[in-house]
Amino acid sequence: MVSFKANRSDPELVVPALPTPRETKTLSDVDTQPALRFYATGVEFFSRRPTIDGDDDHAQPEDAAKAVKAALAKALVYFYPVAGLQHLVPSKTLTLPTPWPLTDHDMVGEYFFFGPREIASLRSHARLHHGSSSSTVFELITAAMWKCRTVALGHAPDQRASLLITMNARGRWKCDPPLPQGFYGNGFVYLVVETMASELCSSSSLGHAVELVQKAKLDMTEEFTKSMVDLIALHGGPPYVPGWTFVVxxxxxxxxxxxxxxxxxxxxxxxxxxxxxxxKQVSYQMRCANVNGEDCVVASMFLPEPAMDTFAKEIFALSSEIDK
Known part of the structure; x- marks a missing residue:
């Protein structure tokens, strides 16, 4: 494992490099959802390129941090609403959803890696017990984590296990009205999948879970997309139980x-x-590469510590090779 030392400094405000319009812009109904009112933090790693004489594009800055801040300040001139102040319009004030019933200190976060071998094992498990047809990597990982999370949380057999998927609507929204050129707000809708915990927790249920995810994706039509946006506008978000619903x-x-x-x-x-x-209620699936340079997916999970131990055992069992 690679280790490194990072120095963390106090946060600094980066403002647009040039004056920007002074105006009020209203967020879309999708953007004003209470469930989206949090800071999504991220850490990115970059590798310096070797300096080549005469290549100004790859010239190394004296201070990398200052160079990144300057670039961000220039970008904010064009994307100036991101640098603006936000406030609630009285008519848009909504009740925030109830968070996890446990405190932040009760929870642990882990990453789980799915490379070619793990994906092949998931596919074999799905086909062995359910004869599932071809499936995407996203469908396999989502179904497997949903199943293992339900087992780990100890759902009662007669309890409904819910899955909520955020789906990109940009490529599908090509009819009337189209998203305007340069639109950089949220352009996604939700797919909600439910089944009985007993059906999801059985040893042969992975293929069934995959098929449920596939069916939900097929139901995402133009009509469904518009209907979901209307639902968000009326109720401030999708119907789900925070903490119990698996959000991907x-x-x-x-x-x-x-x-x-x-x-x-x-x-x-x-x-x-x-x-x-x-x-932390959302399980993010991100791209990465393993030590062999193979494309992999890393998926995050956030659970109470005892449940995390169970989840890890369950997901490792599913993603391990099985006898053909």
Whole structure:
């Protein structure tokens, strides 16, 4: 394991490099959801490129931190609403959802890696017991973690186990009205999946869970997308029970792996287990590479410590090789 030392300094406010319009912009109904009112923190790692004579694009700055701050200040000139002040409009004041019934100190966060071997094992388990058809990596990992989390939390057999998936709607929203050019607000909707805990916790249930995830994705039509946006506008978010519902967000394709400063290229990073407790209710799936350079997915999980121990045993059993 690679270790390193980091010096943490006091936070600094970065403002736009040039004057920006003084105006009021209203957030969309999707952006004003109470469940989104938290700071999503992240840590990114970059590797310096070797300096090449005559190559100004890769010229090393004297102070990397100052260079990044200056670049952010320039970007905020164009994306100035991000640098603005936010306040609640009285008519938009909503009740925040109830967080986990446990305190932050009762919880632990872990990352779980899924490389080619682990994915192949999940696929074998799904096919062995349920004859599942082809499935994506996201479907396999989501189904496996949902199943193992339900087992770890000790759901009663007659209790409903819920899964909520945040799905990108940008590529699907091509009809009327289209998202405006340059729109950089949230463009996602929710898929809600439910089944009985008894059906999800059985030894042969992985294939069933995969099929439930697949069916939910197929139900995401243009009509469904508009209906979900209307639901969010009326109720401030999707119907789910915070802490018990398994919430998944796939950020493997948001493009962070293509971040490049010219003089430094991104080599890793993502959403760590820090920040507001509400952000920890979401299991993020992120891209990474293992020691062999193979593409992998790393998925976060946040659970009470005893449940985490059980979850780890369950997920390792599913992602281990089985006899063909």
């Amino acid at each position: 967000s796939d950020i493997t394709r948001i493009g962070v792996d293509a971040l490049d400063f010219g003089w430094a290229q991104r080599v890793g990073g993502g959403v760590p287990m820090v920040g507001d407790v509400k952000s």
